[in-house]
Amino acid sequence: MPMTQQADGVLDVAGTAGVRAVSRSREGPRVPEAVAFAAALGELAGALDPEAGWYGVFGRRDPDGLAACLAGHRTPPWDVVASLLDDFATYHGPRRAGPRAARLRALHRAAVLARDRAAGDPGELRERLAALRHERWRAVRREQALARAQAAGGHPAGTGRPAADLAWARDDRARATARCQELSDRLAALEAAPEPAREPGSGREPVHPAPEPVTPEPGAPAAEPPSVPLVPSVPSAPSEPVRPRLRGARFAGLEAASPEESPEEPAAVLPPVAPPAPARPRGARFAGARDDADAHREERAETAAREARIRRECDEIVARLAGLRALGRTGEEHIALCEAAHRPAGLLPVLAGRLEDTGRAADVATVLWEVAALPPARLAAAADALTAAGRQEECLRTLRQSAARPAGEVAATALALAAAGRRTEALELLSALVRARRPEEAAEVVSGDPAVLTPLLLAAAARVSDRRRRDVEGLLARGYPAGS
Numbered sequence: 001m002p003m004t005q006q007a008d009g010v011l012d013v014a015g016t017a018g019v020r021a022v023s024r025s026r027e028g029p030r031v032p033e034a035v036a037f038a039a040a041l042g043e044l045a046g047a048l049d050p051e052a053g054w055y056g057v058f059g060r061r062d063p064d065g066l067a068a069c070l071a072g073h074r075t076p077p078w079d080v081v082a083s084l085l086d087d088f089a090t091y092h093g094p095r096r097a098g099p100r101a102a103r104l105r106a107l108h109r110a111a112v113l114a115r116d117r118a119a120g121d122p123g124e125l126r127e128r129l130a131a132l133r134h135e136r137w138r139a140v141r142r143e144q145a146l147a148r149a150q151a152a153g154g155h156p157a158g159t160g161r162p163a164a165d166l167a168w169a170r171d172d173r174a175r176a177t178a179r180c181q182e183l184s185d186r187l188a189a190l191e192a193a194p195e196p197a198r199e200p201g202s203g204r205e206p207v208h209p210a211p212e213p214v215t216p217e218p219g220a221p222a223a224e225p226p227s228v229p230l231v232p233s234v235p236s237a238p239s240e241p242v243r244p245r246l247r248g249a250r251f252a253g254l255e256a257a258s259p260e261e262s263p264e265e266p267a268a269v270l271p272p273v274a275p276p277a278p279a280r281p282r283g284a285r286f287a288g289a290r291d292d293a294d295a296h297r298e299e300r301a302e303t304a305a306r307e308a309r310i311r312r313e314c315d316e317i318v319a320r321l322a323g324l325r326a327l328g329r330t331g332e333e334h335i336a337l338c339e340a341a342h343r344p345a346g347l348l349p350v351l352a353g354r355l356e357d358t359g360r361a362a363d364v365a366t367v368l369w370e371v372a373a374l375p376p377a378r379l380a381a382a383a384d385a386l387t388a389a390g391r392q393e394e395c396l397r398t399l400r401q402s403a404a405r406p407a408g409e410v411a412a413t414a415l416a417l418a419a420a421g422r423r424t425e426a427l428e429l430l431s432a433l434v435r436a437r438r439p440e441e442a443a444e445v446v447s448g449d450p451a452v453l454t455p456l457l458l459a460a461a462a463r464v465s466d467r468r469r470r471d472v473e474g475l476l477a478r479g480y481p482a483g484s
Contacts, residue, residue: 030072033114037107038072044084044100045070053090054083075111079178082375089408094448097408116190125190129183136176140331143169174373177338314351318358337363341370345381349389368394372401376409380416383425396428403432407441411448418452430460439471444481
């Protein structure tokens with residue numbers, strides 16, 4: 001795919017933003033977590049062709065930045081690692097890529113958290129986030145200009161290949177959006193983390209003297225460091241956070257003891273004419289029923305709180321979009337829509353409904369277009385949420401759009417859908433793949449998991465035509481692709 005030249009900046013070369021952004025940032029602190037991640041990244045790179053795929057693109061455009069990442073001097077944004085994992089899946093299959101991706105993801109989270117804590121300066125992250133938001137705005141404007149030019153049959157620069165340049169522009173925008181989210185998550189994690197200990201004489205001691213340490217009371221729970229949130233390419237949605245205990249004098253008395261621990265009220269304070277309240281069943285034979293009832297009440301309360309939070313977040317997104325449109329800031333409005341696609345899957349159908357209720361039904365298509373480009377596991381989760389909310393047609397349309405992705409990603413998405421019990425959705429995805437690809441390309445999908453994907457692919461091909469099913473079945477019978 002040809003490269004396009006742009007003005008100097010973080011996104012100066014389309015499609016190579018990953019390493020270029022790293023090469024323009026300062027060297028990070030040398031921490032053990034970063035060394036461990038660099039070693040795993042080096043193992044991944046050693047299994048790739050340095051002249052092909054994204055690895056080749058990064059190496060040609062910024063060899064020094066790539067070398068700094070592999071040596072552990074800098075930690076690249078996650079989307080760079082994800083691109084290298086795509087190369088790995090192409091050469092070795094998604095089945096081998098899955099465990100490696102999970103390990104690299106955990107090491108990457110630990111590395112950036114450790115480096116951010118060692119640097120201890122949220123200001124630098126804020127500056128980088130502000131610069132990257134500006135570059136994202138530039139990428140959106142370039143994508144819009146190329147899309148308009150392609151529709152008109154021209155090119156904004158006068159010469160070039162509009163289709164290829166538009167593909168690179170979309171890659172720029174997608175990477176910038178993912179990185180803005182990643183930096184936002186890192187900044188939130190750093191600001192929430194406890195102040196790291198400083199070594200005497202390091203020149204970085206706090207201005208104010210630290211207070212004397214307070215010895216916790218016996219039995220008090222030890223504080224745990226917060227975990228780092230995942231970026232848009234994370235396969236699973238975050239779980240509900242554990243609510244912290246309210247502490248301090250102003251919250252004294254607000255934590256009610258359990259019914260078993262509550263003291264009985266003195267008989268003298270009860271109204272003499274009121275009948276006594278029935279005693280709560282006690283004893284071992286009632287313990288299970290009591291625990292089940294409490295668990296059901298807690299589950300209902302958590303569900304109601306989660307749904308209320310989702311509605312509130314959707315209202316905030318819609319209000320922000322309306323404000324940007326009223327100010328004529330259409331580029332930022334488009335960015336906000338793209339960001340919405342990277343929110344947890346459960347929010348998606350609610351947001352679609354709120355957009356429709358406020359006369360913005362056309363924006364739902366924009367959000368779903370971005371959803372179609374999510375990592376396979378997150379795409380499958382979004383499809384599951386749409387279907388569960390009764391929006392199956394939108395789910396199927398989104399999956400059909402995603403069928404243009406590499407065969408390994410389509411295979412991973414189909415596997416995730418099948419594992420979630422969404423066979424109809426998996427068949428729709430694979431049918432779109434069979435319609436759009438040559439039989440040889442469609443048959444490559446089964447290498448991800450032949451036992452699961454072979455019957456699915458054959459059923460999907462039969463939905464297209466008997467001839468296409470025979471073509472695909474013949475290829476598989478002859479052992480194509482190798483190892484299937």
